[in-house]
Amino acid sequence: MSNHLNKTSRLEHLSFTLALALGLIGAWWRTLTIPSPMFDSSEYQINIPSVNMVPTPNPSPVFIRELLPKNAITPTVHSPTLVRLPNGNVLAAWFGGSREGAKDVAIYASERNSNGWSSMKVLANRKTVEQALQRPIRKLGNPVLTIDKASRVWLFFVVVSLGGWSTSAVAYQISKDNGQHFSLPRLLVTSPVLNISTLVRARPLNYQDGSIAVPMYHELLGKFGLNVRIASGGRILSIAHIGNLRTAIQPTIVAINSQQAIALLRRTGIAPPQVLWSRTNDGGQSWSLPQASNLSNPDSSCAAIRRFGGGILLAYNPTKQGRNILSLARFDHKQRWQHLHDLERGQDQDEFSYPFLISGPAYDYTMVYTWKRRRIAYIHFNEAWLQTLP
Amino acid sequence: MKFTVWIWVHWQVISLILCCIVPILFLLVVGFCLRFNPIYLLSIIIPITIIISLWPVGQLDLSTWLLPYTGMLSLTSLLLIWDALEQYRQCYRWQLLTKIEQCLIYNSSIVLGLSVYPTTLGLFNIELYSLGFTGVILPSILGIVAGIAWIYHAKAIAYLLLAVLWAWLLNLGESQNLWDYVLDPWLFLYSIMRYLSTYNL
Structure with a gap:
């Protein structure tokens, strides 16, 4: 009997030790197989697009402005995003409904080809997301499109189960056919506190290993930016705070080289109303304390991108109050931000906000933004047009 | 899901x-x-x-x-809930956790919660929660604690930590973060309330 017990005990001891050792080896293996984060060259040498297109600079200035299709069921639209597809078309998405945060708000999309914009279609609505995520969903918002190194289109968006925007979580869907069909939504768990208060707004960046850097932000108690690195399979690899100012949200990240990047942030809450910026030297794993730039900004989202030939191009509201002016600025070689051009200038009550900016293969830039909360505006211009600006 | x-x-x-x-x-x-x-x-x-x-x-x-x-409740919470079914214990005389093990779990939950939650709310520039996604630090600490628990015959804790490690590796829960398999905010709050009531604070 005693021998039997000893034998059982030894077997239990051996099994536990083996299971623990295997588990630890598995954990170490999982870590060791992850390359250090290095931004993809297409992010900082933007004449090498991430999708297979040959860059062909257009020497003639180009500037096109148009409004996306209107729909009676979405009197209010906001927070547009867009992505250039491998076939050369542009896919734009936004959220729309009777009002921001209403139950009828859905994520809509429209594709622009050589014939113009397609009729809009629903990418996600409250019911389908609720069904897929198996939890109550009160509202949707802030869609963000991006394309990874495998040419898959990712759609990130904010979901709220209880409370307001500051208690949101981020969900995503993936399309393998240029945005024609998307997978069912999946939830990202980014916070240990009931997975609340993570939002998304700005353009993600690709890393060399196929993972993506998704700029997110936190709004509950402290307000700060996050750089969330997500593997191609959807697994979160790391989360880094973009500074610790507690009043800086909605980071937009621009890679300078494989290791360095600048994040521009919206200052929220207390004055002075300025665009903030932070810097990383290790691929987004750690960030400097956000500093104020010389650009005014009235607590509003901005968008930045690496400019052809160096420097950074920024779309932002250059006011201290109100979002009735939308402008472009550049970060020049003197390390100063310089106002370039006003794209929109309206009455005090008008709103031109939430720009989303991408670059194209013909040394061109494409931007979408909220136009008076009623429409989504689209602007296409090129480097030659920027050169004509004083 | x-x-x-x-x-x-x-x-x-x-x-x-x-x-x-x-x-x-x-x-x-x-x-x-x-x-x-x-x-x-x-x-x-x-x-x-x-x-x-x-x-x-x-x-x-x-x-x-x-x-x-x-x-999503952590595995620790689920274990404590089942351990708390006093009435059934009378029926079947089962005891998942000893009093010392319970005390260790509750006190550890307070320490871990006080370490992790403030950093995720932006009170500090570091983000301890991120350690739970990848990296060898957290799994190694967990392995060492599980080994010590096993040596000192705290088998329930040792098996709990082993289950946490494998549940995380196999991605059985919704979260991909090791912390979420060990700790959840309800466990943290309950542990604090229990501590305060125990010491009449």
Whole structure:
């Protein structure tokens, strides 16, 4: 009997030790197989697009402005995003409904080809997301499109189960056919506190290993930016705070080289109303304390991108109050931000906000933004047009 | 939603019902129940709790409808809930955790919660929660603690930490973060309240 017990005990001891050792080896293996984060060259040498297109600079200035299709069921639209597809078309998405945060708000999309914009279609609505995520969903918002190194289109968006925007979580869907069909939504768990208060707004960046850097932000108690690195399979690899100012949200990240990047942030809450910026030297794993730039900004989202030939191009509201002016600025070689051009200038009550900016293969830039909360505006211009600006 | 997550969510609601509601009913009808073999009682109660957990609420069921409020409970919480089923312990004389193990878990939960939650709320520039996604630090600490618990015959804690490690590796829960398998905010809050009440603070 005693021998039997000893034998059982030894077997239990051996099994536990083996299971623990295997588990630890598995954990170490999982870590060791992850390359250090290095931004993809297409992010900082933007004449090498991430999708297979040959860059062909257009020497003639180009500037096109148009409004996306209107729909009676979405009197209010906001927070547009867009992505250039491998076939050369542009896919734009936004959220729309009777009002921001209403139950009828859905994520809509429209594709622009050589014939113009397609009729809009629903990418996600409250019911389908609720069904897929198996939890109550009160509202949707802030869609963000991006394309990874495998040419898959990712759609990130904010979901709220209880409370307001500051208690949101981020969900995503993936399309393998240029945005024609998307997978069912999946939830990202980014916070240990009931997975609340993570939002998304700005353009993600690709890393060399196929993972993506998704700029997110936190709004509950402290307000700060996050750089969330997500593997191609959807697994979160790391989360880094973009500074610790507690009043800086909605980071937009621009890679300078494989290791360095600048994040521009919206200052929220207390004055002075300025665009903030932070810097990383290790691929987004750690960030400097956000500093104020010389650009005014009235607590509003901005968008930045690496400019052809160096420097950074920024779309932002250059006011201290109100979002009735939308402008472009550049970060020049003197390390100063310089106002370039006003794209929109309206009455005090008008709103031109939430720009989303991408670059194209013909040394061109494409931007979408909220136009008076009623429409989504689209602007296409090129480097030659920027050169004509004083 | 993954099948393992679905099972997890419903299991936690069933556990909560058994832990919080059924004992009250049990006490109310204890005189009546004593005439019966407890196994008959359980054979009635468990199917009822499963039905309650699956009760339709809109296009969801009760368990998934409650998810924004409960979150995904950690394995530690699930173990403590089952350990708390005092009434059933009388029936079957089971004891998952010793008093010392309980005390260790609750006190550790306070220490871990005080370390992790403030950093995720932006009180510091570091983000300890990020250690739970990848990296060798957290799994190594967990392995060492599990080994020490095993050596000192705290087998429940040792098995709990082993289960946490493998559940995380196999991605059985909704989260991909090791912290979420060890700790959850409800466990942290309960541990604090328990600590305060124990020491009459």
